Amino acid sequence: MFFVTPSISAADTLVFGGCSQLKFTSGSPYEYTVDSIFTSLVNSAMFATYNNFTMPVAALGGSTTQDTVYGLFQCRGDLNNGACNRCVAKAVSQIGTLCFDSTGGVLQLEGCLVKYDNVSFIGEEDKTVVEKKCGPSLSAYSEGLGRRDAVLSYLEAGDGTYKPYRVGGSGKLQGVAQCVGDLDPRECQDCLSDAIGRLKTECGAAKWGDMYMGKCYVRYSEGRDLSDAGKGKRFRHLFHGGSSYLFLVYIWVGFNLLEIY
Template sequence: MAHQHHVVLLAVMIIMLSAMADTDSFIFGGCSQVKFMPGSPYENTVNSLLTSLINSATFTNYNNFTIQPTPSSSSTVYGLYQCRGDLSNDRCSRCVERAVSQLGTLCLDACGGALQLDGCFVKYDNVSFLGVEDKTAVMKKCGPSIGLTSDAMTRRDEVLAYLETSDGSTYKTYRTSGSGNARGVAQCTGDLSPSECQDCLSDAIQRLKMECGASTWGDMYLAKCYARYSEGGRYSRNSNDDSNHNDDEIEKTLAILIGLIAGVALIIVFLSFLSKVCEKHKGGK
């Protein structure tokens, strides 16, 4: 039965990994050229900051911290994280923890670093960047340029236009839209003002339309915001309802798999029992 136990564990791990894959996908990362000495007070300050980001992510999908100088460290360290707007606190904290772990490897001994996973963004530095708009293009990807039909192009433009629309009374840093098969998502980091966020998103969307043209999907990441679109539902999981629905589907699939594995195990035990009975019967003759 130990073998069957391993099979169940394997099935659980596969389901969990598939559920996390969308949030943990690496998008981009970068580090400052300035290094600090390992074991220095600055390293302790950075570790304290990153720990604060992870802890905060269990309660809210955005926060920023400033660690002031201490008698042993003359440098101030600034940091923030921003989770995708549709993530639960649990998924947000897992994503931030994964991003911080990858930052520790990617930006070893660097005074500053930034890393974007599909589900969250983490940045720290000893130069203040909080509340500062930054429209530097850091990553662009375009899908196959097979040429969208005129109807598909219209839907794509409608999706991007909605993402770019700003209503002061319903201002959001995280926005989703859909038209037919076209889907879109956009987000700013929470340290930007509404006007700065709007300016950043408008720039990202215009670059996306210009540089990806008639591609079936496109991603445009600027330093403080991003915009993405797809034809065919590549970003269909963009709302709490969809996220909850997916979690429910994962739980159902897991229950079915465990049920099937348990059923197979019972059949194996039953066949083994019959085999022993038959052997005893033959031995009796």
């Protein structure tokens, strides 16, 4: 028997963030365009759980340059419009600090994703692993493993209709999966299937596991609120050397963000 226990708590908890290594000049037309993208993302989040924007960079005199800024946001499927808007506003505020003067950036909070760049990524499938976390082992608890596999299979198969946001559970084990809204049904299914396969392989018999890819994520937990996974975590740690994005280590202290490299 599957049941759904969605929660909107901890929606503004940081999961990961990364920034392009390319920089733009402060006060330049590119910066104004990025600010316009951010404003559009926040405003749109009052009415939708996903949207994307493409804006050419205006040069002096009103003409356009060859640069374009692309941006999107994605809210967790159980958030209402007010919670989605608050989450995106928080993400935009944080990415503006985290990726100051960067031509691109991505920030995933528990409740929403925000991304922008000068290279088009909208409509492109991305199965790059950007965050993976595994809990302690279930040991030889075969019943728990059976429930986990059943929940993950349910998330992978869905109910026969296309749903980019999926939740399910069995006993104390909960699962959630979601694709970014720019993927078509085939790409979404491909991303989720790959994430589920990697989650089973790389987290083994863990009591909980999170697998975040560029355009989808899958999470499961035995007796842990999935929305509380990041509580108490002060350190972020990702670095992908082969990517154009630099994922740095930060400490969140009150309202200040301190880089500790």
